[in-house]
Amino acid sequence: MYGQYQYGVLQFGASVAEGAIEPYIPDLMRYLSPYYTGVREMEEIQGSISEEMGLLKYGIDETLKQFFVSTATWGLDIWERELGLTTDHSKPYERRREIITAKLRGAGTTTKDMIKSVASAFSGGEVDVIEYPGEYRFEVQFIGVMGIPPNMAGLMQAIDEIKPAHLTCSFKYTYTWWDTLKSLTWQQAGTRTWNQLRIYEGE
Numbered sequence: 001m002y003g004q005y006q007y008g009v010l011q012f013g014a015s016v017a018e019g020a021i022e023p024y025i026p027d028l029m030r031y032l033s034p035y036y037t038g039v040r041e042m043e044e045i046q047g048s049i050s051e052e053m054g055l056l057k058y059g060i061d062e063t064l065k066q067f068f069v070s071t072a073t074w075g076l077d078i079w080e081r082e083l084g085l086t087t088d089h090s091k092p093y094e095r096r097r098e099i100i101t102a103k104l105r106g107a108g109t110t111t112k113d114m115i116k117s118v119a120s121a122f123s124g125g126e127v128d129v130i131e132y133p134g135e136y137r138f139e140v141q142f143i144g145v146m147g148i149p150p151n152m153a154g155l156m157q158a159i160d161e162i163k164p165a166h167l168t169c170s171f172k173y174t175y176t177w178w179d180t181l182k183s184l185t186w187q188q189a190g191t192r193t194w195n196q197l198r199i200y201e202g203e
Contacts, residue, residue, distance in 0.1 A: 025054030122155040
């Protein structure tokens with residue numbers, strides 16, 4: 001590894017957003033004697049050292065975040081590789097985190113609780129699983145969120161990978177009751193789309 005990396009450059013393809021390092025940069029001049037205040041050479045030296053220290057502290061913090069799926073960014077590539085998942089950089093971080101979390105929760109023997117855990121990783125809310133043993137199927141019902149979760153394709157794929165092959169799966173979504181919309185005037189309702197009204201929870 002020696003000689004392969006440039007000093008002060010983050011590795012693994014990580015990029016640094018403008019201004020991201022600023023909170024990590026210490027003011028080293030405050031630790032020196034007032035005698036050096038206004039001395040350009042000393043300020044430039046301490047400023048250069050401060051930037052490198054800030055970059056190091058930022059790098060440590062960013063690296064630590066990669067150990068947790070919920071905060072990982074460039075480290076998602078590593079998680080996906082370890083779990084045998086396809087890396088798709090066109091997907092937003094949140095969608096990729098859902099797939100990784102579902103894969104981790106889906107390890108081991110498939111149970112009702114496992115399917116609920118996997119489904120909740122995608123929906124971000126409470127999920128129930130209703131079994132119909134005589135019909136060789138089960139139903140995933142989304143209780144904690146209104147409407148269709150944004151990454152249904154990923155969820156369907158995750159469940160298909162962990163469910164027993166002889167069982168079929170269906171999904172049931174929660175929408176707004178008409179009584180919930182009684183609090184809206186026609187004018188208020190007119191400012192919302194049909195899809196927004198279907199998941200309206202009141203104000």
